[in-house]
Every structure is written in structure tokens, then in C-alpha cells.
Amino acid sequence: MKGVVTIDKCSILNFMYINRFYLLKALGYSVITTVYVQLEFENAKHKYPDSLTYFSDLVNSGEISRFPLEIEDLVEMSTVPQSKRASDAELSCFVVAKRIGGKVMTDDGRAIKYIQRYIQMPPDSVTQLxxxxxxxxxxxxxxxxxxxxxxxxxxxxxxxxxxxxxxxxxxxxxxxxxxx
Structure with a gap:
């Protein structure tokens, strides 16, 4: 097992487009996400009609586990100024990955740069598709x-x-x- 990766919406969507989500498991990753990512899928169901179903299927099949946020996570999230460069979903993935010592996976380069200004993590703890x-x-x-x-x-x-x-x-x- 390579470890735990906390994944955000854009990475899940990219896996949906290429139909290769199984690669994470094949590579030995255990995949988790947060309630903020789920909310992004629920709020975008009109823009990406198949995405909520895809996400729900991954959760229901156990390919992705929803990981609970703790009070400390919310406190750390509140120290990062609100910005259009990073959503609460992306931020929550970083905070959880940092707390559990796992990786975060996002394909949003702007969010990575922005969040890393405020959340200190080892360089190899952020990955992309x-x-x-x-x-x-x-x-x-x-x-x-x-x-x-x-x-x-x-x-x-x-x-x-x-x-x-x-x-x-x-x-x-x-x-x-x-x-x-």
C-alpha cells in the first residue's frame, strides 16, 4: 500500500473522462475525499450531469471513502484567506492530507500554489493526474x-x-x- 490520497473534484472528473479511476487502486492508493468535495459535485450537477452519479458510484462501491473533517481541520482552513484561486473543497483535501500524513491529488495548479503559501506540506505530498x-x-x-x-x-x-x-x-x- 502506497498510502492514502485525498482527492478533489477536478481530479475525479479527469479520471471520469478517461475512465481510469482503477489506476489509483492498482498503484496501491487508498482514496478518500471530504464533504466539501461532495458538495461541489452536488452543486455542479447541472453543469456536469453525469459527474454526481459517477462520484456517488465511486463512494457506494468503496473506491472513495468520505473522510470526516475534525474541528482542527476547520480551524486550519479558516486561517487561509478566501480566494477564487482555491475552493473550500481543495483546501479541505490539503488539510486532511496534512493531518493524516497522506497525499493530496488535485489538477488545479492555481489552487496548489495558493494553498501551499498557507499550508506547509512536504513537497512530495501533492500529486496530479x-x-x-x-x-x-x-x-x-x-x-x-x-x-x-x-x-x-x-x-x-x-x-x-x-x-x-x-x-x-x-x-x-x-x-x-x-x-x-
């Missing part, structure tokens, strides 16, 4: 032929990965000595 996809490739859960279609599908849903994902994953495998 790109890193999970590369990790899945390195552990042979994804093949060469899958990475470019995944990147295109994400771009079609307005999540643009600025690198060539297949090239970067192959380069990392080569650097680790994975090719003979």
Missing part, C-alpha cells in the same frame, strides 16, 4: 498505445497537458533503466 499516469505506465498498468489517446481525451475536456505524455513516460522509464 500526470504523475499518476506516468507512475501507472512505469508499473505497466498503462501501455504506450494508451497515453496519447488519454492525453487527447483530457484535452477535449479542457485539461491540457503541456508535455507529450507518452514521450515523458518513455523517457522516465529509460532513465530508470526500464528499457534494454
Amino acid at each position: 500526470v504523475e499518476v499516469l506516468i507512475e501507472a505506465y512505469l508499473e505497466n498498468h498503462l501501455g504506450d498505445h494508451e497515453l496519447r489517446p488519454i492525453q487527447k481525451m483530457l484535452a477535449d475536456h479542457k485539461f491540457v497537458i503541456k508535455i507529450d505524455l507518452a514521450n515523458e513516460a518513455a523517457k522516465r522509464r529509460w532513465m530508470l533503466g526500464g528499457y534494454s
Whole structure:
């Protein structure tokens, strides 16, 4: 088991678009989220009609567990100034991950930069979908032929990965000595 990852809405949506949520479990992560993330899904059901159903199915199947916030979490959240750069859902994921010593997963770069100004966490405790996809490739859960279609599908849903994902994953495998 690699540990616990606290996931936010944008990362869940990106997994929905590529139909690869199973990768987190395959990589050994236990996935949790907060009530604030659930509320974001409930409030966005008109904008993303299938997303609430997808989220609910993940919770009902046990793929994601709702993790309770404690008073200390709420107090720490209140020390971060309100901003459009980071939602309460993203912030709650950071606070929970920090408290339990896990990772937080979000694909919102602005939120990461903003929250890290106020919440101090180890550098490797924040991850994004790109890193999970590369990790899945390195552990042979994804093949060469899958990475470019995944990147295109994400771009079609307005999540643009600025690198060539297949090239970067192959380069990392080569650097680790994975090719003979």
C-alpha cells in the first residue's frame, strides 16, 4: 500500500473522462475525499450531469471513502484567506492530507500554489493526474498505445497537458533503466 490520497473534484472528473479511476487502486492508493468535495459535485450537477452519479458510484462501491473533517481541520482552513484561486473543497483535501500524513491529488495548479503559501506540506505530498499516469505506465498498468489517446481525451475536456505524455513516460522509464 502506497498510502492514502485525498482527492478533489477536478481530479475525479479527469479520471471520469478517461475512465481510469482503477489506476489509483492498482498503484496501491487508498482514496478518500471530504464533504466539501461532495458538495461541489452536488452543486455542479447541472453543469456536469453525469459527474454526481459517477462520484456517488465511486463512494457506494468503496473506491472513495468520505473522510470526516475534525474541528482542527476547520480551524486550519479558516486561517487561509478566501480566494477564487482555491475552493473550500481543495483546501479541505490539503488539510486532511496534512493531518493524516497522506497525499493530496488535485489538477488545479492555481489552487496548489495558493494553498501551499498557507499550508506547509512536504513537497512530495501533492500529486496530479500526470504523475499518476506516468507512475501507472512505469508499473505497466498503462501501455504506450494508451497515453496519447488519454492525453487527447483530457484535452477535449479542457485539461491540457503541456508535455507529450507518452514521450515523458518513455523517457522516465529509460532513465530508470526500464528499457534494454
